[in-house]
Amino acid sequence: MQEQGTIARHTISVIVDNEAGVLARVIGLFSGRGYNIESLTVASVDAEAKRSRITVVTTGTRMVIEQIKAQLDRLVPVHKVADLTVDGKFVSRELALVKVRGEGEKRVEALRLADAFRANTVDSTRTSFVFELTGSADKIDAFVELMSELGLVEVARTGAAALSRGADGL
Amino acid sequence: MTTTDTQILPAAAETAEMLSGAQMIMRALGELGVEVIFGYPGGAVLPIYDEIFKQNSIRHILVRHEQAAVHAAEGYARSTGKPGVVLVTSGPGATNAVTGLTDALLDSIPVVCLTGQVARHLIGNDAFQEADTVGITRPCTKHNYLVKDPALIPDIIYEAFYVATNGRPGPVVIDLPKDVQIEKAPYKLSGQKAHRTYRPQVEGDEEKILDAIRLLAKAERPIIYSGGGVINAGPEASELLVAFARETGIPVTSTLMGLGAFPASDKQFLGMLGMHGTWEANHAMHDCDVMLAVGARFDDRVTGRTDAFSPGSKKIQIDIDLSSINKNIPVDVGIVGDAASVLKRMVTLWRDLKAKDHQPSLDAWWKQIAHWRAKKCLSYTDSTDVIMPQKAIERLQALTADRNPVISTEVGQHQMWAAQFLGFDRPNCWLTSGGLGTMGYGLPAAIGAQVAFPDRLCIDVAGEASIQMNIQEMSTANQYKLPVKVFILNNEFMGMVRQWQDLTYDGRRSESYSDALPDFVKLAEAYGWKGIRVSDPKDLDAAILEMINHDGPVMVDCLVSKIENCFPMVPAGAAHNEMLLSGDVVVQPSSDEARAVV
Structure with missing residues (x-):
């Protein structure tokens, strides 16, 4: 169980x-x-x-996370709140959609890395690519960081979509 | 999860009559047993006002400002236990109601507020008297609706009353575009059995209730900390609180909002706790070994510095709202449920388990409490030259107690003195703005209570500053011949502001003097009220008797000592057992951090 004062990241599903x-x-x-939202989908x-x-991905102490769940649960149009974490x-x-601009070796390197990350190329010109990448937030962070050295133009991300493992649903 | 089995909507009718939106509103309100609407007309609610004109079963009370309409509805709700109903127009009508709605949210008062809105095709066009009412009121209501289809009106009104009154009560807004009020649709209820999402837990978890009983049965220094939730749970909850306290012999303290749930005259009552609570209540809270919080939310006015709040106790909290549990203070046993339902189970279990037989003696604890009581923390230095505010409240209590009055207050020193010196032995007799601290609450709240109880004595204990914030409502009282009494403790200061400036800002009384006051006696007469002024302690009783014996509204301008402070007081940034008493040398707070804790 999480310590009283430590701040942790939680992924919460709300129907x-x-x-x-x-x-x-x-x-x-x-x-x-005053709660934090890291991402919301x-x-x-x-x-x-x-x-x-x-x-919604949020961070907080145990008490704050419990508060967030209780506060969400008492909203009238809310059916169910689950803390997946x-x-x-x-x-x-x-x-994530990641736009990269570059020529020559950098362009080839970007394409190679995209392949290693199993990103799809959804748009390309002679000087640019738009890659489509799905994965954990960490994986996308890593990819974006690599691209920043290879001509990163801009990024659009959806935020997390999450489900519990196993046979049961909310 | 346990749920209520209340059917929120009646079964659908076979044949549906075609009615205008406005007609449906009046029909639904009538079916829901609404007796009175507090409101103010305007362009966007004219169709509803036209329907009000055509009927006689629901009374309309015309206030003079929309804020007062909500406070009057709150006063009606708090004194009767029924939801209060408000009707205001779009734009400024709705924005004026916002303070009242926020007040009702913080004090958990059931209010249904109907607001007019511009016609559907004009929404978003910056039309005349348009405001984004659902946007503005989203954070200050329990729930709100924008009705875009007249056919939905019956279901939405029924649902709004269900939401306002079930679970933790609160205000609900229904925003009604003008063309929706005019358009006709079949009056049909869906006959839904339970609310699709909102089903508050009423019965507490049995295991947790047992845990609570076990803790209390072992406690050597237990205390019950009772709050406004006990009053919201209905008169039965108050009776069960008394029953449980009797069974267990545990001392009881109450929040500002909870006064009256446990009889103030009972020997087990320690008085109010918190910032201006009694010495014995705060010390007992601090030193207890088991605390039972019932319908109370560990507000910052109760806890003082949270890291020093009741450090050695096991805490049990009963609340209908899960989000109130573990919000400010972590508790050991959190029981989600209705105060009456859980207390009933606790009384039964306590008896069935013969917990009394195992309970340690509380004699030492009561001896300690007697020691704290001996401090006589509410004592003050009386005077023969000037009326002391505490004296005025004491005499008001003595001369009205046999009439079982409904007391409302404004906000400030007078409110705290009223809470300290007026002993409430019954619930639903005390109307005060606790959470939001809304100056201007008391007069309209007294009007709302007087509408509900035409024959009872309804008194607004006021200050000369607060009363001016909704003074226009004197006209409302006059129009409906409501014999409300306003008892002003006039010290010519925004007394609580002045007290804080004296205690924490080296006496720099910035803008806290009530300059250019009206002549309240002449003002009363101008509004068709009786006006009385009293300044000599010898005349105090006569003035109070004249007030209560007059058959009509009365305003008493009671001139009191100007710089008396309200004690006990937990000063800024202090722990709840570090109270100042009358006559203490006050040390200015040492840090900005302490000063920031208001």
Whole structure:
């Protein structure tokens, strides 16, 4: 169990009614109470039941994380809150689009590294690439860092989408 | 998880009548048993006001400012236990209501506030009297709705009342575009059995309740710390609190919001705790070995410096709101549930397990408490030349106690003196702005209570500064012949600000003098009230009796000692057992850190 005062990163899944304002409620809760958001991903996941899944990566002490979960849980349109970090093993993936500009050896090196990271090339010109990469936040960080030496132009990232491992769902 | 089995919506009707949005609103409010609406008309709610005009079953009280409408609804709610209903127009109507909504959120008062909105096609166009009401009120309500389809009105109104009154109560806003109020749709309820997401846990976890009983049965220095949640849980919760205290012999202290849940005249009562709490209550909280918090949230006014708060105790907390548990102070046993339901189980278990037989003697603890009580922390130096504010409240208590009055307050020194010196033996008689500390709360709150109880004595204990923040409501009281009494402790200062400036800013009384005060007696008369001024201690009783015996609204301008401070006081940045008493030499806070703790 996490020590009282130490700050840890948690990945939290929130199932909400897909209605106007629900994202504003969640974001307002974090900003209004001074909680940290490292990343936040939201999309409709069940059109019939009109539900969306929010995946939020946050950091805090044990008490703060418990507060965040309790505060999320009492929002009226929230169905369920799960702390994937506490509940067991989980998989977490992010998608990034990484634009790199370069010529000659640097261009070849970028392509080689992209291949090593299993990135797809989704756009290319004679002087640039856009790579599509999925993986853990660490993997994407590592790739972006490598590209920064090879002509990195810009990056777009989705934030984490995460599910628990095993057969059970939320 | 345990859930309530209350059906939130009645079964769907076979045939649905076509009604305008405004008609549906009035129909739904009527079905929900609403008796009174506090409101103020305007362009965006004219269709609803037209429906109000056409009926007689729901009373409308016209306030003079929308903030006061919410406070009046709060006063109505707090004194009756029923939700208060507010109706205001769009734009400034809604923004004026924001302070009241925030007040209701912080004090967990059930209020449903209907706001007008510009027509749907104008939303977002910066239309006349347009404000993003759901955006503005999102952080200051428990929940809010923007109704874009008139067919949804019945379900949303039923749901709003369910949300406002279940779990931890709070304010709910329903924003209604004007064209939605006019458009017709079938009046049909979906007949949903339970709320799709919001099902607060009412019954506590049995294992945790047993843990609590085990801890309390072993405790040598136990204390019960009771809060506003006990009052929100209804009169039964107060009775069960008394029953549990009787069974166990444990001393009881109360927060500002919880006063009245446990009888102040009971010998087991230690008085209010916290920043201006009693010596005995704060010391007992600090030195206890087991603390039972019921419907109380370890607010900073209660704890003082958190690292020095009750360091040696095991803490049990009962709260309907999971997010209140472990928020400020970590507890050993957190029980999510309704105060009445959990206390009932605790009383039963205590008896069934014969816990009394194993309980250590509390004699030494009570002896220690008697020692603290002997400090007589509320004592003050009386005077024959000038009315002491504490004296005025003591006499008010003595002369009104047999009438079981409803007391409201504004915010400041007078509020703390009222809390210290008015003993409340029953719940729902004490209306005060505890969480938000809203000056201007007391008069409209007293009006709301007086609307609910036309024959009861309703008194707003006020200060000369606070009363001016919603003084226009004197007109409301006059219009509806509400015999509310306003008892002003006039010390010509924003007394609590002045007290803090004297104690922590070397007496630099920056802008805290109440200059250019109105003549409150003439002001009262101008509003059709009776006005009384009293300044000589010899005349105090007569003035109070004249006030309570007058059949109509009365404002008493009670001129009191100008620079009296409110003690005991836990000063800025201090631990809760480091209290100043009247006559103590005050040491200025040594650090900016301490000064920053307001």
